[in-house]
Amino acid sequence: MRFSTRTRYGLRFLLRLALEGQEKKTVSLASVARDEGISPGYLEQIVHALKPLGILAAERGSGGGYRLLVEPRCIRLEDLFVCLEGPLFALDCLAEQPCCERLGTCGLHWFWFSFALQIRCYLRTITLQTLLDAQRHREETVMWDYTKAVHDHFLHPHNAGPLADANAVGEVGSLACGDALRLHLKISDEGVIEKAGFETFGCASAIASSSVLTDIIIGMSVEDALKVTNNDIVAKLGGLPREKMHCSVMGQEALEAAIRNWRGEAPVPHAQEIGRLVCKCFGVTDAQIIRVIRENGLTSVDEVTDYTKAGGACGECRNEIAEILAAELKKGSSDTGKGAVRKHLTNVARMQGVTRILGESSDILKEGEKATLLDVDGLRVTVHIESGEKKERLSRLESRIRTQLEEDIVLLEGE
Amino acid sequence: MMERVYLDNNATTAIAPEVTEAMLPFFTSSYANPSSMYSFGGEVQHSLTKAREEVAALFHAEPDEIIFTSCGSESDNTAFWSAIATQPEKRHLITTAVEHPAVLNVAAYWEREGYSVTRLPVDSFGRIDLDEYKRALTPDTALVSVMFANNETGTLFPVEEMASMAHEMGVLFHTDAVQIAGKKDVDLSRLPIDMLSLSGHKLHAPKGIGMLFVRKNVLFRPFMRGGHQEKGRRAGTENVPYIIGLGKACSLAMKHMHEEEKVGKLRDRLEQGLLEAVPRARVNGDVDHRLPNTSNISFKNVEGEAILLMLDRVGICASSGSACTSGSLEPSHVLRAMGVPFSYAHGSVRFSLSRYTTEAEIAHVLKEVPGIIETLRALSPFKD
Numbered sequence: 168m169r170f171s172t173r174t175r176y177g178l179r180f181l182l183r184l185a186l187e188g189q190e191k192k193t194v195s196l197a198s199v200a201r202d203e204g205i206s207p208g209y210l211e212q213i214v215h216a217l218k219p220l221g222i223l224a225a226e227r228g229s230g231g232g233y234r235l236l237v238e239p240r241c242i243r244l245e246d247l248f249v250c251l252e253g254p255l256f257a258l259d260c261l262a263e264q265p266c267c268e269r270l271g272t273c274g275l276h277w278f279w280f281s282f283a284l285q286i287r288c289y290l291r292t293i294t295l296q297t298l299l300d301a302q303r304h305r306e307e308t309v310m311w312d313y314t315k316a317v318h319d320h321f322l323h324p325h326n327a328g329p330l331a332d333a334n335a336v337g338e339v340g341s342l343a344c345g346d347a348l349r350l351h352l353k354i355s356d357e358g359v360i361e362k363a364g365f366e367t368f369g370c371a372s373a374i375a376s377s378s379v380l381t382d383i384i385i386g387m388s389v390e391d392a393l394k395v396t397n398n399d400i401v402a403k404l405g406g407l408p409r410e411k412m413h414c415s416v417m418g419q420e421a422l423e424a425a426i427r428n429w430r431g432e433a434p435v436p437h438a439q440e441i442g443r444l445v446c447k448c449f450g451v452t453d454a455q456i457i458r459v460i461r462e463n464g465l466t467s468v469d470e471v472t473d474y475t476k477a478g479g480a481c482g483e484c485r486n487e488i489a490e491i492l493a494a495e496l497k498k499g500s501s502d503t504g505k506g507a508v509r510k511h512l513t514n515v516a517r518m519q520g521v522t523r524i525l526g527e528s529s530d531i532l533k534e535g536e537k538a539t540l541l542d543v544d545g546l547r548v549t550v551h552i553e554s555g556e557k558k559e560r561l562s563r564l565e566s567r568i569r570t571q572l573e574e575d576i577v578l579l580e581g582e
Numbered sequence: 583m584m585e586r587v588y589l590d591n592n593a594t595t596a597i598a599p600e601v602t603e604a605m606l607p608f609f610t611s612s613y614a615n616p617s618s619m620y621s622f623g624g625e626v627q628h629s630l631t632k633a634r635e636e637v638a639a640l641f642h643a644e645p646d647e648i649i650f651t652s653c654g655s656e657s658d659n660t661a662f663w664s665a666i667a668t669q670p671e672k673r674h675l676i677t678t679a680v681e682h683p684a685v686l687n688v689a690a691y692w693e694r695e696g697y698s699v700t701r702l703p704v705d706s707f708g709r710i711d712l713d714e715y716k717r718a719l720t721p722d723t724a725l726v727s728v729m730f731a732n733n734e735t736g737t738l739f740p741v742e743e744m745a746s747m748a749h750e751m752g753v754l755f756h757t758d759a760v761q762i763a764g765k766k767d768v769d770l771s772r773l774p775i776d777m778l779s780l781s782g783h784k785l786h787a788p789k790g791i792g793m794l795f796v797r798k799n800v801l802f803r804p805f806m807r808g809g810h811q812e813k814g815r816r817a818g819t820e821n822v823p824y825i826i827g828l829g830k831a832c833s834l835a836m837k838h839m840h841e842e843e844k845v846g847k848l849r850d851r852l853e854q855g856l857l858e859a860v861p862r863a864r865v866n867g868d869v870d871h872r873l874p875n876t877s878n879i880s881f882k883n884v885e886g887e888a889i890l891l892m893l894d895r896v897g898i899c900a901s902s903g904s905a906c907t908s909g910s911l912e913p914s915h916v917l918r919a920m921g922v923p924f925s926y927a928h929g930s931v932r933f934s935l936s937r938y939t940t941e942a943e944i945a946h947v948l949k950e951v952p953g954i955i956e957t958l959r960a961l962s963p964f965k966d
Contacts, residue, residue: 281610321891327961342964343924345885345905345913349963366963368928370887370906374961411906449911472911479911 174251176205177213178298181247184223185239185299193232213251220250240296248290255290256283313371314405320375325382330364337425339417344449344476346373346414350380350421354429358389365421372404372411379403380418389426395419396462397474412474416459445487448480453491460495468492512573518543520572524564525550531563538564541581546573549581587943590899591784592733592761592876592934597827598786604830605788608823616820617811626822633829637793640763640832641778642771649794649812650825654760654781655684657794658727660805660816661756661777662688664796665725666697667803669754672724676753678702678710678739679919685727685758686915697724707868708737708920716747723753730762730778734903734916734932735867736876738762745774754800760784764835765842765873776800782824786936787831791824841937846874849935852944853877859952866922866930875935878903880917880926881955883964889931892954898947903930925964 180199187194196214200207214233217223222237235242248255260267260276261283270276313321333351340347346369353362363381367374379400384392397415401407407415427433442452459465459474468488472478478485512520518540525538532538536554543549548568554560557580565578588596608626616627634645651657662675662685677689679701686701693699700718702710710728719726726748731738745755756777759768764785770778777800782791796802796815808817857863862882881889886904893900903914905928912918913927922930933947959965 285610321888322895324961338963342883342928345911345924345928347963366961368883368962368964369885370904371891373885374888476911 170252172209173213173216174248176203176210177217177247177251178244179203179205180210180213181217181222181235181242181295182298182302184233184235185295186302193226193230193234195232198232216251217247220246235295238296239299240294242295243291244293244295244298245287245290247295255286258283312408313375316379316403316405317372317375317407320378320404321371324365324374324378326362326364326378326385327366328364329366330362332362333364335425335429337421337423337428339420339424340369341450342368345369346417348373348377348417348421350377350418350425352384352425352429354389354426360384360387360389360392369414369417370411372407372414373417375404376400376407376414376418377421380422384422389429392422393426395422397459398463409470409473412463413476416474420455445491446475446477446480446484449476451475451477456488456491457495460492465492466496514543514545517548517573517576521548521550521568521576524568524571528564528567531560531567536560546575547577547579549579551581585897587898587946589933589935589939589943589947590901591936591939592736592932593901594783594789595786595936596938597783597788598831598834600834601787601827601830605823605827608826612822616822617809629826630820630822633825636829636833637780640768640836641795642769643795644798646813647770647795647798649796649815650820650828651792651794651816652790652821653792654682654758654779654784655792656805657779657781657792658682658684658756658758659688660794661727661779662692662725663805664777664801664803665754665756666692668801669724672722674698674700674720674723676700676702676715676718676723676726676728678704678728680704680708680732680734680916681727681729682733682758682760685729689727702728704919706921708732708735708866708916709868709871710739710744712740712743712747715744719748719751719753721751721753723748723751725754725756727756727758730757730759730768731765731873731876732867732916733761734914735878735920736761736873736934737868738766738871738873741775742773745776749774761873761876764832764839765845765875767839770795770797782828782831785831785835787828788824791821791828793828838937842874845935845937845939848939848941848944849875849877849933851941852933852935852947853879855944855948856951859948860955863955864926866917866920866926876932877934878930878932880922881929881931882925883962883966884929884955884958886929886931888958889929889954892957893931893950896946896950896954898950900934901932903932904928 183199184194196210197207200210214223222235222242223233224236225233258279259265260270260273261279267273330351330353332353335352335354337350347367349366351364352360355361363385365377365381367377383395383399383403397419400415400418401412442454445451445453445456455475456471456477459471463474465471465474468478468485471488471492478488521543522540525540528538532554538560539551541549541551552560561578561580565576568576568578612626612629614623614626616623616630634648637648638645651660675689675692675697677685677699689699702715702718704710726744728739728741728744730741741757748755754776755774757775758779760779760781761784762768763780776797778795780793783789802815804815804817806817809819811817811820853865856879857865860881864880866878866880885906886902887906890900890902903917905911905913914930917927917930
């Protein structure tokens with residue numbers, strides 16, 4: 168079974184129209200012919216053959232060309248095949264009016280029938296949209312979970328390599344940890360970072376984080392550079408997978424270490440120097456943990472591991488991390504009145520939290536309206552709302568309580 | 583550029599075209615339940631019997647000793663379950679520190695249930711100390727489970743000797759033979775192994791089919807209860823197309839077993855070529871006792887994930903034991919158990935070949951890898 172070039176080229180042409188001919192833009196036949204390496208005359212014949220399907224619109228004049236008249240999801244491959252290739256199964260016994268004399272006795276009819284049926288069924292499930300999705304997926308799939316920016320910075324890092332005239336060097340990580348970064352800076356007498364270079368041992372995200380860090384800080388004053396956080400690195404990379412966040416933290420720490428080195432201070436990250444060692448496997452201190460919790464609004468031990476690696480090996484320090492986290496969250500909520508979302512509250516804390524939020528929600532409850540807490544039964548919290556629009560108020564209050572207090576709470580209306 | 587060079591056959595293998603072909607009728611016309619009374623079912627039953635014989639033949643076993651399962655992990659779980667359920671008085675298990683998670687985590691589960699577990703350590707070549715093993719064996723040991731060949735390094739364990747030693751103490755012996763199946767002859771008519779696990783997708787059958795061999799005189803308790811399938815040893819309507827596929831894959835493996843020598847030569851060429859072209863590289867594992875298809879090479883001072891991504895760009899599929907690719911933050915438990923230094927452990931790459939691997943593919947890898955390592959080393963702060 169051989170399919171002709173008519174069908175193969177025809178599909179390529181239509182896929183190009185679907186890819187490029189969005190928003191009524193036309194695609195010129197000549198450009199497709201050139202890009203796909205097909206003779207323009209032959210492609211014209213194919214386009215002509217497709218006309219009866221009524222899926223193409225032609226526009227003449229300069230800037231003219233073809234576009235799809237029909238949504239790609241409505242263009243079935245079966246129709247395209249029949250149009251370009253002719254009847255798929257030119258067997259006498261499968262015609263609409265079978266004319267094979269062996270029909271009643273033939274032991275093979277069932278086979279031809281089921282063969283044809285399966286091919287047709289398959290072609291029916293595929294539309295031009297299917298091909299389009301697959302093509303887009305192929306184009307968009309960069310390696311693994313990484314964004315295009317990570318991908319580009321990994322393959323073509325900026326400012327890679329040491330600086331011969333560096334006057335500040337910051338180093339974090341180690342071979343044992345699995346990633347390490349040595350950042351070289353040339354800082355002017357006025358305190359401006361003139362040049363930066365890096366050497367990184369680690370995965371793609373570690374290399375990309377280093378590369379993007381140098382882009383961010385070149386031209387910055389030392390004071391401004393000290394305000395750069397791991398979030399700036401992540402943002403510039405268009406995001407990192409959760410478990411790779413520590414690569415961005417490494418960049419921030421190396422920058423600090425380099426600046427400390429320039430100022431003649433001990434060249435270790437600030438937080439590492441002053442803190443108490445919590446994770447012995449990866450050498451992470453409580454000060455480092457507290458800092459990522461605050462700067463990134465972390466709320467779980469797993470997140471702390473993602474950002475610092477602490478607790479990611481033997482796991483012995485996970486309880487200690489949980490204690491640090493709990494203390495920070497408590498502090499956070501008493502500092503601002505609105506702590507980050509916690510996952511498991513005690514009943515008393517839940518009751519107090521809901522009461523506080525109800526008291527602070529005068530923007531949701533209009534004048535004369537009131538919400539009173541009636542009961543807390545685990546995550547089922549019942550309130551009484553005095554308002555003409557109970558339902559609307561209830562749902563807005565529930566979503567506020569979920570974002571501010573606990574994500575699984577169910578708010579019920581009671582009398 | 584080559585479209586794709588697939589050198590990750592210890593992770594999974596391509597389905598042999600003959601296997602797909604053998605399976606297809608069981609998705610379309612031969613869909614009957616093999617337990618049914620009519621001849622339509624009987625025909626399917628007949629095909630199942632043939633597949634069971636094909637699988638048994640690869641291992642020189644009896645068809646009755648073959649239990650089809652859903653995967654290698656199910657086979658491993660079943661072996662532990664059965665050994666424990668048939669010998670409730672015994673409370674000790676022995677395995678190694680370098681097993682696949684399908685065994686390690688099952689052992690850890692039973693440990694939490696109150697069993698004591700000995701995890702035999704390995705030396706820097708990945709070898710087990712048999713004296714230490716002997717000391718660990720006690721009459722209280724319910725099961726020894728030791729892999730036939732390690733999936734990361736290809737290192738072969740002396741399972742014949744270890745099984746005999748277990749039997750002297752009256753202890754059951756199970757082996758996870760997922761990696762060796764089809765690569766070297768495993769003769770169960772001679773080897774004193776009580777239970778053996780197999781996974782289809784490591785020998786050119788599809789994913790979703792496995793097998794547990796249970797020797798005839800060994801007491802057995804099912805892990806999955808229900809219908810009478812597999813003579814009451816594994817309930818659930820037979821996964822007919824996949825069993826047929828596994829049977830075909832096993833008979834193909836027998837037919838092609840002699841080609842493993844060729845695979846070994848290609849592997850050696852790859853390994854020697856890389857060691858010559860790339861300074862500060864080392865081979866992990868026991869090079870004298872190893873699967874012919876596996877090469878685990880460490881490149882000092884570079885990180886495995888970065889290597890894999892660069893290999894991917896030039897169409898080469900391999901895997902790594904580095905922290906970033908092991909799903910944890912530490913390098914592979916196998917390399918750590920072998921005491922591979924961190925400077926090398928993070929930069930390990932496993933190339934695993936198959937009978938479909940060609941000389942041109944190996945040449946492509948030899949052409950690409952040195953440049954990739956050089957690029958990454960130029961970026962690395964560690965130079966020596």
